[in-house]
Structure formats: structure tokens, C-alpha cells
Amino acid sequence: MYDGAYSDKVIDHFTNPRNVGEIENASGVGTVGNAKCGDIMRIFLDIDPDTHIIKDAKFKTFGCGAAVATSSMATEMVKGKTVEEALQLTNKAVMEALDGLPQVKIHCSLLAEEAVHAALWDYAQKNGITIEGLKKPKNDIYDEE
Amino acid sequence: MADKTIYLDNASTTRVRKEVLDEMLPYFMEYYGNSASIHALGKAPREAVKEAREKIAKVIKANPDEIYFTSGGSESDTWVLKSAVMGPHKKGSHVIVSAIEHHAILNTCDLLVKSGYKVTYVPVDKYGIVDMDAIEKAITPETALISVMTANNEIGTIEPIKEIGALAHKHNVLFHTDAVQAYGQVDIDVTRDNVDFLSASAHKLGGPKGVGFLYIRKGVRIDPLICGGEQERGIRGGTTNTPGVVGFGKAAELAMENMEARAKKERELRDHLIDRVLKEIPYSYLNGHPTQRLPGNANISFHFIEGESLLMSLNMKGICISTGSACASGSLDPSHVLLAIGLEHQHAHGSLRFTVSDENTMEDVDYAVDVLKESVERLRSMSPLYDDFIKNKKA
Numbered sequence: 107m108y109d110g111a112y113s114d115k116v117i118d119h120f121t122n123p124r125n126v127g128e129i130e131n132a133s134g135v136g137t138v139g140n141a142k143c144g145d146i147m148r149i150f151l152d153i154d155p156d157t158h159i160i161k162d163a164k165f166k167t168f169g170c171g172a173a174v175a176t177s178s179m180a181t182e183m184v185k186g187k188t189v190e191e192a193l194q195l196t197n198k199a200v201m202e203a204l205d206g207l208p209q210v211k212i213h214c215s216l217l218a219e220e221a222v223h224a225a226l227w228d229y230a231q232k233n234g235i236t237i238e239g240l241k242k243p244k245n246d247i248y249d250e251e
Numbered sequence: 252m253a254d255k256t257i258y259l260d261n262a263s264t265t266r267v268r269k270e271v272l273d274e275m276l277p278y279f280m281e282y283y284g285n286s287a288s289i290h291a292l293g294k295a296p297r298e299a300v301k302e303a304r305e306k307i308a309k310v311i312k313a314n315p316d317e318i319y320f321t322s323g324g325s326e327s328d329t330w331v332l333k334s335a336v337m338g339p340h341k342k343g344s345h346v347i348v349s350a351i352e353h354h355a356i357l358n359t360c361d362l363l364v365k366s367g368y369k370v371t372y373v374p375v376d377k378y379g380i381v382d383m384d385a386i387e388k389a390i391t392p393e394t395a396l397i398s399v400m401t402a403n404n405e406i407g408t409i410e411p412i413k414e415i416g417a418l419a420h421k422h423n424v425l426f427h428t429d430a431v432q433a434y435g436q437v438d439i440d441v442t443r444d445n446v447d448f449l450s451a452s453a454h455k456l457g458g459p460k461g462v463g464f465l466y467i468r469k470g471v472r473i474d475p476l477i478c479g480g481e482q483e484r485g486i487r488g489g490t491t492n493t494p495g496v497v498g499f500g501k502a503a504e505l506a507m508e509n510m511e512a513r514a515k516k517e518r519e520l521r522d523h524l525i526d527r528v529l530k531e532i533p534y535s536y537l538n539g540h541p542t543q544r545l546p547g548n549a550n551i552s553f554h555f556i557e558g559e560s561l562l563m564s565l566n567m568k569g570i571c572i573s574t575g576s577a578c579a580s581g582s583l584d585p586s587h588v589l590l591a592i593g594l595e596h597q598h599a600h601g602s603l604r605f606t607v608s609d610e611n612t613m614e615d616v617d618y619a620v621d622v623l624k625e626s627v628e629r630l631r632s633m634s635p636l637y638d639d640f641i642k643n644k645k646a
Contacts, residue, residue, distance in 0.1 A: 120560070123633065126633050141595075141597035141636065144557050145557070146635050165633075166633055166634060168555065168636045168637075173557070173560070174560055
């Protein structure tokens with residue numbers, strides 16, 4: 107699962123993850139995943155209220171090497187994008203940017219997509235706005251079932 | 252990659268010892284004959300296999316003709332379980348195993364269940380010691396076999412096999428023990444310990460991969476799993492793996508010679524590792540029994556982090572270890588052993604197994620702990636679970 111199974115980009119983003127940390131008073135925070143499954147991602151977004159452009163993105167992740175790498179890549183990819191553009195970010199795009207993931211790790215990239223959506227949902231809720239195509243995220247991180 | 256390799260994964264496999272390899276080599280090109288051949292080239296391999304069988308039997312105080320060579324521990328486990336319910340001893344259609352057996356046992360049990368046989372999985376306590384009362388309660392007139400490992404491969408817990416064997420025999424049930432991790436590591440006496448069948452493998456004790464044996468007590472008959480010629484008294488077909496068997500014999504002999512000294516050294520290294528980790532890394536917990544455990548085994552959970560990412564971090568610094576996390580195995584659930592001793596999923600995901608050998612040094616252990624400390628700190632600084640924990644603690 108390690109050496110060889112991961113691309114150099116995954117190893118790089120695991121070893122030197124970009125955007126680790128928190129944003130104080132973030133515009134939106136999303137936490138997805140489940141401790142039982144071994145992956146939890148929390149993404150923080152700083153969004154310009156006028157332009158809806160994501161000025162900054164940070165993350166904290168509990169999970170395997172692929173979970174850390176996808177969090178790192180997803181936060182890189184949403185920075186500078188508008189909320190609407192960020193919503194279009196797919197797990198496939200994150201995976202491609204990392205030069206692929208092993209089959210059993212594809213769920214990590216889905217989690218990264220969900221974490222971005224959850225943070226956008228939080229932003230929409232806080233500001234009383236509706237973002238077209240955005241659904242309420244699941245939040246069950248401490249659920250042991 | 253790091254420029255040095257520190258191997259702390261000796262329960263996965265070991266390096267073949269130099270003396271073992273030297274003893275094996277002539278049997279590839281010089282004495283390459285088939286040990287079953289009647290002509291001149293059969294003689295040397297035949298004698299070498301006989302000698303190896305004696306050395307291997309001695310480790311568990313068995314007779315040489317009770318040792319049946321196989322391809323390894325998994326074959327031995329599969330063989331005995333399948334034969335217990337299907338073979339000539341077919342006393343019944345039920346087997347009892349512990350919940351923390353190796354997958355060679357558990358996956359064979361799945362096949363037995365699919366074929367209509369019954370399997371009872373008995374629980375273990377928080378240290379991994381099997382529940383004797385549960386075994387006794389599970390025994391029925393249909394029970395053909397009880398199988399409990401001598402020592403667990405993940406947490407190193409040593410099971411009370413002598414008592415389990417006595418219990419089995421009291422109820423006229425056969426007893427098998429998977430001693431793949433324990434053979435040559437801890438004192439086993441098949442007669443004293445009431446063992447009818449025992450599985451072992453050469454590569455766990457400095458021998459080559461691809462060779463093991465099943466001990467079958469004299470007087471107990473089972474059908475073959477691998478059908479073929481008259482090798483192994485006609486119940487395990489296939490040309491004898493002479494170099495492998497010879498290597499296994501040498502490894503067994505070496506293991507016997509220095510068992511105590513080796514165990515003492517491994518225990519010192521292992522205890523140093525555990526002491527430092529538990530003292531220097533907060534929220535780390537030892538899994539398994541504090542004393543009833545294999546000398547080289549340390550299994551530790553690190554809260555708030557996931558094992559595969561920790562394993563990767565150590566791997567980059569040249570340290571080789573294993574994890575009980577699901578993420579490392581490709582399955583969804585973490586180690587069945589850690590769940591069986593009552594760990595929450597989250598903590599099972601965050602577990603590492605270190606298994607030292609007498610080839611390791613204190614410097615190896617200290618380096619590994621230093622890297623481990625840094626890595627745990629780094630991963631916790633990224634962990635939302637750790638954040639939540641610290642915030643709740645302050646609140």
C-alpha cells in the first residue's frame with residue numbers, strides 16, 4: 107500500500123502537505139468521514155463575501171497517506187476559485203492531479219470532495235445563501251456504528 | 252528513501268541466517284537428487300531430510316516421524332482444519348477456534364461454514380487470553396477439533412495451550428495449535444502441552460520461506476490435503492523441498508541452542524522500546540499482555556492518528572514495521588485481533604506492531620523511537636481528532 111503503490115506526487119503531498127492548519131473565524135468549515143473507517147477530514151475556507159472567491163483554504167486530516175495527500179491537493183485546487191467553481195471540483199480531478207491513487211484509496215478522494223462541499227455548505231448556511239447544486243453533508247465523525 | 256534500513260518486522264518474516272543458507276546451498280546443484288529416489292543421487296538428500304526432521308522434532312519434543320513437511324504455516328493450518336471435519340477421524344461437524352486466530356485458520360473456517368460445518372469463535376479477554384469457560388461451554392458431542400494459537404502474531408499474547416489441550420482431551424476432542432510465531436521462540440512440549448496437531452513455518456526463525464510442517468501425534472490419522480506420491484508417509488504429496496527442509500533443520504537447531512539468550516536480548520530491546528514510547532509519547536497504549544507475550548513483540552496504539560500514515564512516515568526514515576490499520580490491508584475493518592481485545596475502531600486503526608530480533612541493537616530501537624516521536628507529533632498536529640480532544644479537555 108505504501109512504497110510503489112503511491113505515486114511520487116502522493117508521497118510528496120503526504121511528506122510536505124500544503125495548507126495544513128486552521129483558519130480562525132473561517133467563512134466555512136466542513137468535517138467529513140468517520141473515525142470507525144479511519145479517515146476524517148476537516149477543511150476551512152476563507153471566502154471573499156463580495157466576489158465569492160476562495161482566498162485561502164486549510165485542512166486537518168486524520169487518516170492514511172492518501173487521505174492526507176488528497177486533502178492537501180484539494181485545498182490547493184480550490185484556492186483562487188469561486189464558490190461555484192469549487193463546487194465543480196470532482197474527486198476524479200483531485201486524483202488526476204495526484205497522478206492517480208490505488209483502487210482501495212479512491213474513497214479518500216471522494217472524502218476530499220465531500221469535505222470541500224461540507225465547508226461550502228457551512229458557508230452558505232452562515233450567510234443564508236443558496237448555492238445551486240449543493241446538498242447538505244453527512245456529519246457522523248464520532249459515530250461508532 | 253532513507254540510507255539505512257532498520258528492520259523491526261520480524262514477525263512478518265526474518266532474514267535467513269548465514270549458517271542456514273550455507274547448509275542449504277549444496278542441495279541445489281550438488282546433492283540435487285530427489286530424496287525419494289533409490290539410485291545414488293537420492294541418498295544424500297534423503298539423509299539430510301532425515302537429519303533435519305530430527306532437529307525440527309526436537310524443538311517441540313516430538314518424534315521425527317510425527318513431523319510432516321508442508322509449504323508453510325498456512326498449508327498446515329488449512330490441512331488440519333479441513334481434515335478434522337472431513338477426514339477419517341470425522342467425529343463430528345463442529346470446530347472451535349479463538350477469535351484472534353491467523354487468517355489461515357479463520358478463512359478456512361469460512362470455507363467450512365460455507366460447506367455446512369459449524370464453527371464457534373471463542374472470545375478473548377482484554378489481553379488476548381482465550382476464555383477457557385467459553386471453550387468448555389462450546390464443546391458439543393459433534394466437536395471434532397479445538398484450535399487455539401500458541402502465541403498471537405499481532406499482539407504476541409501467549410495462550411495457555413497446555414490447559415486448553417487438557418480441556419479438549421477431557422472431552423475427547425482433538426487439539427491443534429498454530430505455533431507459527433511461537434515455534435523456536437518459547438518452550439513447547441507436545442506431550443506435556445496436550446497437543447495433537449501443531450503448525451510451524453521456517454521463515455519466522457531465520458529459515459527459508461516456503462517450508463513448514465504439521466506435527467501429527469502418533470495414532471491420529473488424517474487425510475491428505477495435497478495428494479501425490481508416497482512422500483511424508485503418504486499423506487502429503489509433492490517432491491520434498493530438500494534445500495528448504497535442510498535450511499529449516501539448521502534454523503531449528505540454532506533456535507534450540509540459543510533460545511534463552513536470544514529471548515533475553517529480544518526482551519531487553521523490546522522492553523526498552525515499550526518503556527521509552529509509553530513514557531515519551533503521550534496517549535500511547537500497549538496492546539496485549541504485559542508479561543505473557545512473545546519476547547520480541549510490542550504492539551502499541553497511538554491515539555488520534557491512523558497507522559498507515561505513521562507506517563509511511565517511519566518507512567521514509569528506513570524503519571520497517573506493521574500496522575493493524577485497515578488502510579494498510581485494503582479491507583475496511585482494522586485488525587480483528589485488536590477489535591477482539593476490545594479496542595475501539597479508531598484506536599485499532601492507530602496501532603503499530605514492532606517485532607525485534609536478536610540482530611537488532613539498542614541504537615536501532617532508540618533511532619526508531621526518536622523517529623516515532625517526531626512522526627506522531629507531526630501527524631497529531633494535522634489531526635482534527637487531536638484538536639477536538641485538546642479543545643474538549645480545556646473546556
